[in-house]
Amino acid sequence: MTAARVFVVEDEAMIAMELCDRLRALGYDVLGHAASGDRALREIAEHTPDLVLMDINLTGPLSGLDVARGLRERQLDAAIVFLTAFSGDEKVREATGLEAAGYLVKPFDERELHATLQVAHFKRAADRERQQRLEERHALEARLGRAQRDESLGRMAGALAHTFNNAFSVILGLVELARNSVGQPAQCAADLDDAVAEIGRSAEIGRALRRYAGGEVVQTRCLELGKLCREATAIFETLLPEGVRLAMSVAPEPTFVHADALLVREALAQLVTNAGEAMAGRQGEVAVQVGVVSSNGVPGGRTWPAEWTAGDRTWAYVAVRDAGSGIAETDVNRIFDPFFSTKFFGRGLGLALLLSTVRSLDGGVSVDTGPTGSTFSMLLPLAAPGAEPAEGS
Template sequence: MSPPSPSVYIVEDEVLVGMELSERLHALGYRVLGRATGGDEAMGALQRLRPDLVIADIHLGTEPSGIALAEHLRRRDPAVPVVFLSARSDCATLDAARRVAPAGLLVQPWDERALHATLQVALARAAIERQREAAAADRLERELRRAAARHEASLYRMAAGMAQAFSNLLGVALAQIGLARHALDDPARLTRSLTEAEATIATAGRHLEFLRRYAGGGRPSLRRLDLGELCRRAAGDAHALLPAGARLAVVTDSFGPLVVGDPEMLAMAVGELLRNAGEALPEGGGEIELWAQEVTAGEVAALRWWPTDWRAGSGRFAAITVFDTGEGIADSDRPLVFEPFYSTRALGRGLGLAVVVAAARAAGGAVAVQSSPGSGTALRMVLPIDAGGDA
């Protein structure tokens, strides 16, 4: 069964021209769905009809013009191409037509060959555009499905990680309380066991607080602080956590840059960045560098940041950057590294780099990762520089 002939709607204020055009289209094998002599009449008819193509005179006798009609059709149904007719080909007419990007322009007098060729090209372009739109819609649907699957996997990973982390902490706390029960006659052992149990429960509380802040809740304790000094202290605390053979270099100015943030969260974030870098090093060790410095607006604009809705303002920025000479991060893992409890090694290693995102978010900043397999990794947390005054 052959496909139906293309359907056309004609808008021409000169009745005889419209009739002649209709006859020629019939002779060429097109179906003419109707004719209108004005823009208002055409708009009303095209509410009911959906032709494959509209032929409209640019200069209709009354308003709206053919150009206004084309603009209306493009807003309502951009898939229907419009071919203009005109008795003039001056620059003003061509410029006016070009503004609405018609599918074609026929300048009178025209013959059947020119008419047929123009309409066939317009219909072919419209078909290609529909195919592109369908392909784009299909790609979008597939991407939405993949995003939904990633979201589901992320929720599962977070739930499983939280369950394992809190189960471990609860087990440790219960064991410490059990030791305390058997040390009632030994005040020193009793105090030590209860203190350790208290510290374990406090760790669980920090996990919950960081999860809450990662999700955008909670109220961080913001203060004005020297980022270089914070990094130097955090690096000193982290030395014991690094593997044997890891060589850590800290590069900061003697003072500044100054930012406003939660000191405890930022210190934990730097510690997590260094711990992550240490775990990424090959057996036998490697190099880790910790930098605290001001960065340019171009450097900020060039990277993809987490949270993904973060937008840099117009001020100045400081960055904490940790480089390592480890194995690098696979492309498929890179979008996931800042999710709570995500690890390429084993499930349930803790909050992971989500701590860094929470600390950056609390200070109005964001986090980025630059890495490729075999080339090491650079993790960067960018924070607005404090313009002055007390936080």
């Protein structure tokens, strides 16, 4: 470490001179001294020393403590060692509150002076290094966050362009076919119907994206997840391929949540559809389980959204388990990205929409996947005990 740069604030000229000499003899780089608070503030700001040796009692309107406060306000980070005549001084206690690097009670010998200044110097160097590392880490995190945002924005813009370009090509092709078959009214009408259906599909994607972006107002009310799932069983069954059956099990305890029934049903339908698609060509069952779980019982695996934690509370959950081949390790971090799909006709919007619904309800999704299948668990905050389900929920 290079010689510490010291500034002395002492109103008695003789003592100040002697101190400066002793410091120089000890190898310090003495930048100067000031006899008054005003001058000390000015000169310390100009010289930016590492250490300030400061008498607490100065003649004039500013005490050593006032100077220390002034330095903090100006964000000058010199380590301050106070000089005082009394160890029990009230002002010494005040100085400690000002994060003084140390204090010396007059009279002091050279060894005490040197040791106190050395400790203050090392401590300041360590603090600075810690601060610098912290700043570097923050800068790195900010850069990383920007890069990730740019990457996901770029990916989404590319996927959007791809989706709508495809749709427009199909629509153009169908309209072209219709024009060429004006002489065959039935064929022309069929082509136009297909074009209208494709336009409808694109409009549906547009609506889904608006919901994903939070453009729709969600009406929440108290509903029971178990009841909702039991009532939706018949619909869920229609979403599964042949040979795959639905096994619904609802725990006896009530699972009240505040949510929009339509959105929750749709989110669960996405999970059941995905589970069925993962089992296409196989026999077996998709298990839907509804229940209540405390934070430490939240299923393992990964959770979304990134900022969500189970915290210290109770959750109502619906878990959808399939016996498909699981999700590839390289894909699993992308499955909630809009337009991410590994399916030929997939839009890649099912899980993105589910996540936007769950996020708006302060809930989370946990995913456990492996070669024998996947379990997606939707977790919503359990409503306060005594909350009654609204009619028809």
